[in-house]
Amino acid sequence: MIELIQFPWSNFCAVARTILQASEAKFKITNIPNGDRTLVWKLTRGQSYQVPLVRDGAKVVFESGDDTQDVARYLDAKFKLDLFPAHLDGVQDIVWRHIEDAVETPEFKLSDSHWREYVPKADALRFVRHKERKFGRGCLDRWATQRAELLAEFTAALAPYEAMLATRAFLLDERPRFVDFDLYGMCFNFLWTGHYDLPAELPRLRAWHARLAKVKLSRFAK
Numbered sequence: 361m362i363e364l365i366q367f368p369w370s371n372f373c374a375v376a377r378t379i380l381q382a383s384e385a386k387f388k389i390t391n392i393p394n395g396d397r398t399l400v401w402k403l404t405r406g407q408s409y410q411v412p413l414v415r416d417g418a419k420v421v422f423e424s425g426d427d428t429q430d431v432a433r434y435l436d437a438k439f440k441l442d443l444f445p446a447h448l449d450g451v452q453d454i455v456w457r458h459i460e461d462a463v464e465t466p467e468f469k470l471s472d473s474h475w476r477e478y479v480p481k482a483d484a485l486r487f488v489r490h491k492e493r494k495f496g497r498g499c500l501d502r503w504a505t506q507r508a509e510l511l512a513e514f515t516a517a518l519a520p521y522e523a524m525l526a527t528r529a530f531l532l533d534e535r536p537r538f539v540d541f542d543l544y545g546m547c548f549n550f551l552w553t554g555h556y557d558l559p560a561e562l563p564r565l566r567a568w569h570a571r572l573a574k575v576k577l578s579r580f581a582k
């Protein structure tokens with residue numbers, strides 16, 4: 361059975377997990393501590409410490425670069441999900457770069473600012489060190505003081521997606537494509553802490569989110 365190696369609140373893991381759920385495939389989740397990537401390192405023979413990681417029998421799939429979608433593309437090909445149709449080549453690349461930058465940046469900071477509520481105590485030191493090494497000393501407390509600005513930034517980054525949904529059920533099409541799952545993963549991490557709702561000024565996005573939460577891709581099979 362296909363196995364997803366993840367930690368539960370990760371936005372990028374939520375992308376892969378939601379694709380798997382929508383595919384209706386049977387899959388197994390293995391949670392690892394955010395701060396201990398030993399299993400990932402071992403399975404990738406020292407090539408990656410990132411999650412998500414997918415294991416499918418002898419095959420191990422992980423991102424080969426910063427700007428790849430190897431995991432999603434693998435699941436798409438295996439389950440024939442049509443998430444990367446040729447007519448959206450290039451367009452999706454631009455959109456997911458925006459999602460994983462302009463949307464993700466305020467989103468993860470908002471979520472991380474509540475880290476004490478969900479990072480297990482045993483992982484706290486490694487979590488704080490990891491964040492502070494990248495974003496500077498005191499970054500987590502700083503983000504807690506910046507929540508109003510970060511929420512405004514997040515809402516502004518989502519405005520184009522609200523606009524896309526004016527004329528169709530999903531972001532680029534009448535059916536979900538990769539970027540729908542990518543944005544859904546960011547929203548998952550944003551909602552994870554229970555402190556936020558998707559902004560009320562984005563009603564179409566809220567309806568899209570509810571649709572995607574229970575979507576079955578077999579409905580759209582040709």
Ligand SMILES: N[C@@H](CCC(=O)N[C@@H](CS)C(=O)NCC(=O)O)C(=O)O
Nearest residue numbers: 370371372373409410411412423426
């Ligand atoms: N571009 C990758 C990004 C994956 C990623 O950044 N994963 C994070 C966890 S959410 C990670 O493992 N980062 C390395 C680290 O935490 O050491 C994707 O689309 O999956």
